[in-house]
Amino acid sequence: MPEGHSVHRLARQFQDVFAGARLAVSSPQGRFASGAARLDGATLLAARAHGKQLFLDFDNGLVLRVHLGLYGAWSFGGDETFRGASSIGAPRRVGERETYDDGAPVAYDGPPEPVGQVRVRLVSDHGWADLRGPTACEVITPAEASAVAGKLGPDPLQGESSPLQNGVDALQAGADSLHAGAGRAAEFVRRLTAKRTAVGQLLMDQNVVAGVGNIYRAETLFRRGLSPWLPGKQVSPEEAGLLWADIVDVMGDGVRDGKIITTRPEHRDTDPAGRLLPVWPDNAYYVYQRQGMACRVCGNPVALTDMAARKLYWCPTCQPA
DNA sequence: GCCCTATGTTAAA
DNA sequence: TTAACCTAGGGCT
Structure with a gap:
């Protein structure tokens, strides 16, 4: 699996391309249909990581928690605002790096037909993100998110994509000060x-x-x-x-x-x-x-x-x- | 096609 | 300590 550094890069990338955007949330595969329905149409406030856990905070008071596990991966695409947005997650062969799209800008006509087992798809006016194969993907409350993060050991990358940069979460900030x-x-x-x-x-x-x-x-x-x-x-x-x-x-x-x-x-x-x-x-x-x-x-x-x-x-x- | 592998976690035994 | 779970790619037949 992507180790902690990949999840922090993911948090940064979600922050860059989706923060402040209203998102259409769906589950093309169907296994996350009910969770997707609870988030559909909400605006992403912030993305943050603690260890291998990714938290996406929405303006309707809900949090999407994702853990990629061994096989999970996110892929991204969209218009010029998604330039540099890379696929991050399980490599498909040993030694593969997280890839960057440095090609010429291409007109963005909306997300492609889902390929394979897409558990979650997020779509803004400017681009999309697909999640495949996560070990955890659930909608929880901010308090539950803080409880998950609070049980974990200290994160060597705290500050790389911390909530202090990404947004305001009083409970999480309190936990950070203890771990600072x-x-x-x-x-x-x-x-x-x-x-x-x-x-x-x-x-x-x-x-x-x-x-x-x-x-x-x-x-x-x-x-x-x-x-x-x-x-x-x-x-x-x-x-x-x-x-x-x-x-x-x-x-x-x-x-x-x-x-x-x-x-x-x-x-x-x-x-x-x-x-x-x-x-x-x-x-x-x-x-x-x-x-x-x-x-x-x-x-x-x-x-x-x-x-x-x-x-x-x-x-x-x-x-x- | 089938088998194996992979930066992981959880629950049952 | 073991099995189950999740997905895709590569090597093999």
Whole structure:
């Protein structure tokens, strides 16, 4: 699935193309027909993200909550105001980036016929957005939305597309102040170091940190030289703080770039003449989906195993127990 | 066509 | 800890 950086990009994109617009809301597939009817004709006030959760606030006092899960994706199209609006969600092949439409402007004649299983379609005067394959898609109240966000761990990307930028939500703003700045780092350290659970599992726990997924889990543990099996309780507060700072750093890059790149330039492959090769996609990761390949730092093979039913990639040499 | 995979979560056992 | 759920694409037969 799109990890947290993709959802923050989505919130920003909804804000850019739909905020203030009255929307026709439908469910071409039919599975969200009743929910769509409750939103149809309402105006979008703001879009915001917390971790992998996307919230769309409407002027009729309702909120559309979407979680993309493993397969979900949004696609967009429209007139010149939708220029740069990209498809964001599950990639259709490994290494695919979120795509940008940089082509010449085309006359906008309204949304196309729905293709495939479109759960939700939003249409304004200027363009449309289609949602396919989400794991969650429901209409809730603002209080319920705040409850969902409040249960999650701190979001390293808070501020990237925060409600403080996007709109006014007093409950959410209150929660933000509790999680602001160093407070969020401290909250992460507290939650990470509270349990004996392996740090590799804790990073995937959205109640410890909201927005990290399998790629950022593997890559940030590698970058910090941490064994995935180290119990949270045995991670020093100092190391937990450095881990948080690294997560903030690489996920911030992900929001900017629209793809996950965690390698430092000195660790990327070169051609036989020593010239740099393209960063994307083959030079983007240290360990994710590189099992059996030589570690970029030590040269020993990258390992793969299962942890809590998810693939875990790591370097046994650089991340010793 | 069929089988597998994927940046995920939840509920049941 | 396992199964179920959601969708589309790629590799295979």
